[in-house]
Amino acid sequence: MFRLPIHKKGRPLRSQVVDLCPDFYSALLALLDQIPDDMVTVPVLLASAMGDPVAESAVKEALKREMFHSYRERVVPKPDSSDSHIFSGFRGKRLLEEMAGDQEERGKRVVITSLLERDGLIAGVDASYKGDTAYAACVVMNRDLEIVDSASTTIEARFPYIPGYLSFREAPGLLSAVSKVSGFDVLMVNGHGIAHPRRCGLASSVGLEVDKPTIGVARRPLVGEVGKIRGVLTPLIFDGLAVGAEVKRSEGPPIYVSVGHRIDLEIAGRITRETWRRGRLPEPLRSAHYEAQTAKRRDS
Template sequence: MKVKIPENLVEAKGLQLELSKKVITKDVVKKINYVGGIDVHFKNQNVVLGYVVLFYPYGDIVEEKIKVFSIKYNFPYIPEFLCFSEGPYIVEFLDKLDKPDVLILDGHGVAHPRRMGLASYIGVILDLPTIGCAKKLLYGKYLSKLGTKRGSFTNIIDDETKEVIGYALRTKDNVKEVIISIGHKVSLNTAKDIVLNLSKYRIPQPIRLAHSIAKNYVVKK
């Protein structure tokens, strides 16, 4: 599958706004059995993708893969535009695989200025249920103070529209929160439940393990 790579930031913003109209914010999958995770590393002239699929909700690993690309897209690495720097490699990789019921990505979904973070982009392009799980807030603000216990969460709102665009979620007692948002075809509450159910540590297992696979490959090389 070929994807369009914008030639500049103005075009990129326009494409994000266009794609954001296609995001579905409700649950589409009736029963979730398999949850995937993917993480991307850039190393010299290579792009390394780590990928795992877990049996849900138990967390057993059912698939692990690694894929190495030579860098062939030159879109700059900018937080608001990860969909164009990382997204094309993920699309090319996943396009040829059997898809999990839901995919968690290390990045944002609709918790984004134009509602089109990496998770939403992958979801819309591949017509795949996705969840954004990021380590830092990109856009919006917390509605209230977050509790310190596992499972505590608070709304993230767009300060201009007052729309709820995500949750700040505590996945482990007294450990820094993660930022959860809808990617595509998964409701915000379902996204929260999936991430929490698959979190032994701060980062949910699908992307934690995917990160480990990719990082280990990079270190060995």
């Protein structure tokens, strides 16, 4: 029977992703405390000090939270032309830079293989949010796409959504939900696998943890360009490599599939096409999304 290594007989959660999931908000607080009393700063400088300017909007969102109420006047929206008192001398470790380095390392551990013993049971996992409270659900379907098992959990996310860093927000909840179902052959995750700037998107992070064949499926690409049609799949090219593929149906917008872990693009694409019947995502993900929404509704 499938079992996740993160529940050690009632011990606290342990896994690489969970261990490496730092608290974004405490790190931001530590930076805000460095601003001298007679100075202010701007969001992009805080994001850069955290290690990646891409986090600018996440910083802006965070500053709206109650937790940062007393720091609101220390951050101005734009660098005022007349102001020479914009602080930028932040010190300390760059959290996002370390996390990106970790993704690069884990991306190298992703296994791409055409060996897939069975694919009779397909699991889908997804999460819904109410603020930072995550409601994650995992459903298991048979070949006829009938639900044979499902589970959901709720957990507090300690990290905001930042493009390229989604796994640090979502993986803990998804892993918890996945650990509650009895078993499956392939896992489908709502997000990219190796079609990621550092070859380690949400689907790869989750796949490496559960050590099962894992597929990443997303509605929009994060990196890469759609290449020339090659057979039934249109490759998504990034850095000169086919890191994923665009999957089309007769009608409606396409979706993007990539290797999460222990699978290859052809098989991942085949399973994605075989399970995509209606709507914007394949059935395992539609189902998991519905269950996650239901769990959230039930809670409030």
